[in-house]
Amino acid sequence: MTLAIDLTGRTILVCGVARGGIGGATCRQLAKAGATIIALDKDEALIAPTVEDVEALGGTIHPMVVDLMDKAACETVIAKVFDRFGTLHGMANVAGGTREGEWMPLDETPTDSFWQTFQLNLGYIFTLCRDAAKTWIAREERGALVNVSSVSSLTSAPWHGPYGAAKSGITALTRTMANEWHEFGIRANSVLPGAVYTERVMTRVASENVVQGSEQNFAMPEELANAIVFLLSDLASGISGQSLTVDRSLSTKFCAGARKSRKQLEAEKQEA
Numbered sequence: 001m002t003l004a005i006d007l008t009g010r011t012i013l014v015c016g017v018a019r020g021g022i023g024g025a026t027c028r029q030l031a032k033a034g035a036t037i038i039a040l041d042k043d044e045a046l047i048a049p050t051v052e053d054v055e056a057l058g059g060t061i062h063p064m065v066v067d068l069m070d071k072a073a074c075e076t077v078i079a080k081v082f083d084r085f086g087t088l089h090g091m092a093n094v095a096g097g098t099r100e101g102e103w104m105p106l107d108e109t110p111t112d113s114f115w116q117t118f119q120l121n122l123g124y125i126f127t128l129c130r131d132a133a134k135t136w137i138a139r140e141e142r143g144a145l146v147n148v149s150s151v152s153s154l155t156s157a158p159w160h161g162p163y164g165a166a167k168s169g170i171t172a173l174t175r176t177m178a179n180e181w182h183e184f185g186i187r188a189n190s191v192l193p194g195a196v197y198t199e200r201v202m203t204r205v206a207s208e209n210v211v212q213g214s215e216q217n218f219a220m221p222e223e224l225a226n227a228i229v230f231l232l233s234d235l236a237s238g239i240s241g242q243s244l245t246v247d248r249s250l251s252t253k254f255c256a257g258a259r260k261s262r263k264q265l266e267a268e269k270q271e272a
């Protein structure tokens with residue numbers, strides 16, 4: 001006997017689906033669970049490799065090109081989803097991150113840059129979740145929402161203050177979604193990645209030579225995807241308004257200190 005996550009017959013919208021990221025992994029894991037996927041990103045070329053992956057797994061996936069920085073375009077997403085596909089059972093808002101050239105001290109941060117970070121990491125999530133909930137309530141349908149925040153919402157990190165503030169906003173807003181929409185059968189949770197081996201982050205690590213020594217705390221995109229898929233599924237029917245940290249314990253480390261691995265201890269013994 002097995003206990004499997006079964007999303008057969010469910011249509012899930014995933015925002016931010018690049019192959020090398022958490023969203024791409026979420027699409028692949030959703031396909032394995034039997035869901036039909038609507039894959040949203042700002043550029044067709046970013047969606048195509050994930051479509052290829054999902055189809056290779058035998059899954060069904062529909063691309064949708066939307067620039068989530070465009071507030072007017074965000075207002076039309078959920079209506080378009082229901083027009084085109086007639087249904088929606090859940091949504092994973094994975095799109096986000098820090099933009100090129102955005103890392104700087106707060107006292108040097110231009111106002112425009114602050115609000116752009118907020119649109120990409122909080123604003124679009126408000127718009128899409130509001131519209132999905134409104135539609136589900138009107139149609140008397142249930143739904144599940146998962147919003148990707150960050151451990152940056154738990155503590156501060158220099159040079160990306162607006163990002164941490166927006167990610168904190170996600171966890172706060174998601175709790176309110178759970179509170180206000182519970183009676184309509186709508187669940188909302190947030191997932192907090194620590195450091196993840198995604199293409200975007202690894203390119204940055206390589207170019208800026210940061211986080212040396214903390215690689216053992218890096219999670220794989222699939223580990224985040226599994227948490228997202230679980231929270232979208234009926235196995236999580238009792239969970240709403242929660243923030244699930246998936247960071248291989250990174251956020252428990254004071255100054256990123258770590259116990260030595262057995263391998264390191266053995267190597268040291270041999271050297272002595």
Ligand SMILES: NC(=O)c1ccc[n+]([C@@H]2O[C@H](COP(=O)([O-])OP(=O)(O)OC[C@H]3O[C@@H](n4cnc5c(N)ncnc54)[C@H](O)[C@@H]3O)[C@@H](O)[C@H]2O)c1
Nearest residue numbers: 016017018021022042068069095096097150195196198200
């Ligand atoms: N990777 C990490 O270490 C890490 C850590 C903490 C939080 N996160 C969060 O996880 C999420 C995914 O990050 P990732 O590392 O997988 O990066 P990623 O770059 O692979 O994923 C971000 C996705 O958002 C899409 N996107 C960006 N701007 C967009 C726009 N204007 N319109 C539509 N789509 C847009 C990108 O094309 C991409 O598919 C982000 O919200 C990020 O803040 C990641």
